[in-house]
Amino acid sequence: MGKRIIFTGGSGKAGRHVVPYLLERGHQVLNIDLVPLDHPGVNTLAADLTDSGQAFNALSMHFGFDGLETGRGPAPVDAVVHFAAVPRILIRPDNVTFAANTVSTYNVIEAAVKLGIRKIVIASSETTYGVCFAEGDKDYHSFPLTEDYDVDPMDSYGLSKVVNEKTARAFAMRSGADIYALRIGNVIEPHEYDRFPAFIADPPSRKRNAWSYIDARDLGQIVHRCVETDGLGFQVFNAVNDTITAWEPTRPFLERWAPRTPITAEIGEFDAPISNRKIRDVLGFREEHDWRRYVPKP
Numbered sequence: 001m002g003k004r005i006i007f008t009g010g011s012g013k014a015g016r017h018v019v020p021y022l023l024e025r026g027h028q029v030l031n032i033d034l035v036p037l038d039h040p041g042v043n044t045l046a047a048d049l050t051d052s053g054q055a056f057n058a059l060s061m062h063f064g065f066d067g068l069e070t071g072r073g074p075a076p077v078d079a080v081v082h083f084a085a086v087p088r089i090l091i092r093p094d095n096v097t098f099a100a101n102t103v104s105t106y107n108v109i110e111a112a113v114k115l116g117i118r119k120i121v122i123a124s125s126e127t128t129y130g131v132c133f134a135e136g137d138k139d140y141h142s143f144p145l146t147e148d149y150d151v152d153p154m155d156s157y158g159l160s161k162v163v164n165e166k167t168a169r170a171f172a173m174r175s176g177a178d179i180y181a182l183r184i185g186n187v188i189e190p191h192e193y194d195r196f197p198a199f200i201a202d203p204p205s206r207k208r209n210a211w212s213y214i215d216a217r218d219l220g221q222i223v224h225r226c227v228e229t230d231g232l233g234f235q236v237f238n239a240v241n242d243t244i245t246a247w248e249p250t251r252p253f254l255e256r257w258a259p260r261t262p263i264t265a266e267i268g269e270f271d272a273p274i275s276n277r278k279i280r281d282v283l284g285f286r287e288e289h290d291w292r293r294y295v296p297k298p
């Protein structure tokens with residue numbers, strides 16, 4: 001049966017694909033964002049989630065006018081998906097990025113937990129692996145990148161996402177709610193596959209993304225499966241597609257382009273260096289949008 005889901009940041013690059021995916025699976029969605037999402041059947045409540053009062057209030061409202069019909073006030077919310085954020089460095093001053101992301105995530109999780117919502121999914125990031133926004137040519141410690149990696153970003157954005165994972169863990173311990181943090185890879189919208197030939201022609205250019213990506217629609221499936229899979233407490237999940245963004249197999253590719261990083265665990269022939277084994281094994285994720293479907297082999 002469809003769930004009642006509050007989605008923050010649904011008007012953004014990822015949200016505008018993930019929200020329709022959730023609607024197609026029969027869920028009801030209220031979007032909370034600073035700007036509207038133009039999608040039928042979804043109301044956007046304009047709220048600034050860095051303000052705790054607005055976060056509490058927005059999480060306890062009707063999804064739309066039809067909510068008035070029962071006469072019993074807003075119906076319970078099954079899940080909150082928190083994607084709203086400053087999505088990278090160099091958009092706002094570093095202190096604003098760090099503060100906006102950590103405070104809004106604290107506010108949303110706290111409000112959800114204290115309002116009795118038992119499932120929260122938050123957007124963490126590949127940047128926690130420390131290379132994406134590093135100064136200079138930093139190496140990963142080891143491949144594959146799995147959820148138990150010692151994350152060590154040096155930038156304001158990646159650090160905010162590490163803090164958010166800790167905030168999620170603290171509230172999950174305190175409340176017993178399920179809080180799942182998705183370490184989302186570089187989000188690729190359907191029209192962006194035309195960038196892949198350039199990625200593939202210049203391997204060093206994709207080191208910062210660990211030669212991994214997530215199709216925005218497959219990210220929808222991951223969020224849907226998080227909403228449907230209960231009882232896991234606090235979890236971190238890499239949210240990426242299955243395979244490396246290269247035509248060559250993974251092991252020789254990494255030995256050539258990341259020679260200082262050891263491969264310390266089994267890695268399948270074309271596996272992405274950011275491992276998605278956990279979402280496949282635990283959530284039952286099955287990718288639908290392998291980049292090879294959209295990029296002609298030269």
Ligand SMILES: NC(=O)c1ccc[n+]([C@@H]2O[C@H](COP(=O)([O-])OP(=O)(O)OC[C@H]3O[C@@H](n4cnc5c(N)ncnc54)[C@H](O)[C@@H]3O)[C@@H](O)[C@H]2O)c1
Binds near residue numbers: 033087088185
């Ligand atoms: N795009 C990527 O490649 C990528 C990769 C890893 C993680 N992420 C994370 O995924 C999430 C979504 O990313 P995106 O690319 O869609 O970003 P985006 O900037 O396109 O969308 C974020 C949305 O959040 C809203 N927002 C920002 N601050 C807000 C606030 N204070 N209150 C309410 N709404 C606010 C914005 O208006 C925007 O619509 C973010 O948390 C981002 O950090 C993105």
